[in-house]
Every structure is written in structure tokens, then in C-alpha cells.
Amino acid sequence: MTSKLLDETAFAGPEHLDPVYVAGYDWKARFDPTNDLVVLREHGLDSASTVIDFGAGTGTFALAVASECKQVVAVDISPAMVERMRTKAAELGMTNVRCVQAGFLSYEHASTAADFIYTRNALHHLPDFWKALALQRMADILRPGGLLYLDDLVFAFEPREAENFISAWLDTGAQSTEDGWTREELEVHLLDEYSTFSWLLEPMIERAGFQIERVDYGESKVYAWYLCTKSPRGPAS
Ligand SMILES: C[S@@+](CC[C@H](N)C(=O)[O-])C[C@H]1O[C@@H](n2cnc3c(N)ncnc32)[C@H](O)[C@@H]1O
Numbered sequence: 001m002t003s004k005l006l007d008e009t010a011f012a013g014p015e016h017l018d019p020v021y022v023a024g025y026d027w028k029a030r031f032d033p034t035n036d037l038v039v040l041r042e043h044g045l046d047s048a049s050t051v052i053d054f055g056a057g058t059g060t061f062a063l064a065v066a067s068e069c070k071q072v073v074a075v076d077i078s079p080a081m082v083e084r085m086r087t088k089a090a091e092l093g094m095t096n097v098r099c100v101q102a103g104f105l106s107y108e109h110a111s112t113a114a115d116f117i118y119t120r121n122a123l124h125h126l127p128d129f130w131k132a133l134a135l136q137r138m139a140d141i142l143r144p145g146g147l148l149y150l151d152d153l154v155f156a157f158e159p160r161e162a163e164n165f166i167s168a169w170l171d172t173g174a175q176s177t178e179d180g181w182t183r184e185e186l187e188v189h190l191l192d193e194y195s196t197f198s199w200l201l202e203p204m205i206e207r208a209g210f211q212i213e214r215v216d217y218g219e220s221k222v223y224a225w226y227l228c229t230k231s232p233r234g235p236a237s
Contacts, residue, residue, distance in 0.1 A: 003133050008077045008103030011125050013193065016057075022080040025058050028178060031120075033061040036149065037068065039227065040116055043147050045069060049115040052141070054104055054134075055122020059085030062097055065118070071096045073114075077103040104134035113143035120151040124195040131194070131201070135208035144232045148210055153189065154224035156198040156217035166190065169222045198224055 015021040037045070045051070049069040053062045055076055062074035062085065074097055076082050082101040089097045100107060104119075104126060117138050126134055138148060157165045170187065174180025181189075189195065198217065201224075205212060210228035217224045 003105040003130075003137065006105055006126075006130055008105055008126075011127075011194075012077045012103075013125060016078045017080055019080045019083075022058065022078070022084050024178060025081075025084070026060065028180060029057075029060070030180075031060050033064045036061060036118070036120075036151075037064060040065065040118075040147070040149065041068070043116075043227070045116065050112065051116040051118060052109070052114045054107070054117065054119040054138070055125070056085060056099075057081050057122075059088050059097070059099065061118060061120060062099075063088055063092060063094060066094050066097045069096075069116075071098065073098045073100060073109070075100045075102050075104075075107045077101065077106075104137065105130060107137075109141040114141055114146060115143060116147050116149065117142050118149045120149075121153065123150065123152050124154075124189075124193050127194045128196055128200065128204070131196070132204045132207065135204055135210070139209040139230055142230045144230055146230045148205075148226070148228040148230070150205070150228065151223070151225040153193075153195040153222060154198050154201055154217075155195060156221040156224055159197075161221075165221050169220055172220075202226075 045068055047070060050071050051065050051069050052073045056062045056074035057076060058081060059074050062072045066072045074085055079101055082099050086099045123131055123134060170183050173183030173186050202212060205228055209231050211231045212226055212228050214227040215224060
């Protein structure tokens with residue numbers, strides 16, 4: 001199968017495989033999933049829901065949503081990340097979180113179709129060809145009408161505007177690696193990872209069979225979040 005050809009670990013970002021980096025990740029990221037949960041609730045999240053989080057990292061979102069749904073599958077390609085989320089789930093006594101070491105392209109979903117798929121700051125690890133395959137796989141495991149919450153570093157500007165938007169973004173770099181992403185780390189993102197333009201990503205989302213319901217690029221035009229429903233009609237041809 002084509003999707004199995006890519007070694008996703010090789011694209012995961014070396015830092016995400018490093019247990020020392022992973023141990024400091026929550027402090028560095030300071031991610032609060034409260035608003036994300038509000039959006040999922042508005043779209044029907046309840047105690048019967050199944051949620052899959054792709055690129056779940058240390059499990060911040062997965063563990064937060066677990067108390068409001070039936071089950072969560074937290075998928076990440078990094079063994080160190082999966083180890084960390086398993087430890088956190090055990091410490092919290094969460095029994096409805098399944099932590100799976102797998103990737104967008106290698107995860108096999110054996111149970112009933114998911115109601116929600118959530119992915120934050122992870123899809124950009126795949127080059128565009130593989131992003132399209134990943135989106136198709138996500139559509140395949142979501143029930144018709146189910147929701148894809150996709151939040152990522154996506155460039156919502158024209159190539160001629162890149163100089164301005166990218167330099168403004170690099171200027172937001174943190175002072176130290178412990179407290180956030182420094183200018184140097186943002187540069188690594190730009191050079192070694194695969195954030196793409198919104199006007200390339202959006203047709204991929206739609207072609208996989210999703211309808212984009214809401215999109216927000218923010219002021220920086222460097223981050224985008226999408227709320228998409230799986231179209232009952234199936235993928236565009
Ligand atoms: C920047 S972190 C984001 C973690 C978490 N979603 C968050 O928002 O805090 C990116 C995560 O994506 C994971 N990742 C990278 N490539 C992946 C892939 N192909 N499949 C699944 N996870 C992947 C990394 O291991 C890492 O945990």
C-alpha cells in the first residue's frame with residue numbers, strides 16, 4: 001500500500017523523538033485546549049462520542065477531551081511522546097484513552113467510525129502528496145457528518161507576501177527554547193518541515209471528501225484552523 005511506503009518517523013522532527021525535549025514539551029507549549037473543547041461541544045461532543053487525535057504529542061488535548069466522551073484514540077508516531085501520554089493518562093486514572101504509536105499514514109482504525117478527528121500542529125510534518133493521502137485516510141475513518149478539527153501552521157498569503165508575513169512571524173520567536181519556539185526553531189520549521197499554503201491545502205481537504213465549514217487564519221496568516229464535516233456525498237472526483 002502506497003501510504004505505508006513513507007517512514008513517518010523520519011519526518012516527525014528529531015526533537016519529538018528525544019525524551020528530554022518531550023519531558024519539557026508541556027511547559028514549552030503551554031497549550032490550553034479549553035476553547036477547542038468548546039467548539040467540539042458545540043458540534044455535538046458527548047459521552048457517546050469517539051474522538052481520534054492525530055499527532056497527539058504529550059496528550060494534552062486527548063486527556064482533556066477524554067472526560068467528556070466515550071473513548072479517545074491518541075495517535076503519535078514518536079515513541080517518546082506516546083510513553084509520555086501513557087504516563088499522564090495513568091497518573092490521571094484515565095481508562096478511556098488508547099495511546100497508539102502510529103502515524104497519519106500507518107494507523108489502522110479497527111473499531112466503529114469516529115465522530116471527531118482532531119489534529120493540531122502535526123499534519124505539516126508530511127509533504128503535500130502524503131498530506132493528501134493522510135486526509136483521505138482521516139475521511140475514511142470518520143462517520144458521514146463527522147467533524148475534522150484541523151489546526152496547523154498553514155500559510156494564508158500569496159508567495160509575493162511571504163517576505164513580510166514570514167519575517168513578522170520569525171520576530172515573534174521566544175527568548176529561550178524552554179519558554180516557547182525561538183526564531184531559530186521557527187526557521188527550522190520553515191526549512192525542514194512542510195507547512196503549505198492555505199490555497200493548496202484547502203483543495204486537498206475538499207478532495208478527500210470534507211466540506212470546510214469554518215476557517216480562521218488569524219492575524220499572522222501563519223496559523224490556520226479548519227472545521228470540516230465529512231460530506232455525506234463522499235470524496236470529490
Ligand atoms: C508540534 S507537536 C504537536 C503535538 C500536539 N498535537 C500539540 O498540539 O501540542 C507535533 C507532533 O506530531 C507528531 N508527528 C509528526 N509526524 C507525525 C505523523 N506522520 N503521524 C503522527 N504523528 C506525527 C510528533 O511526534 C509530535 O508529537
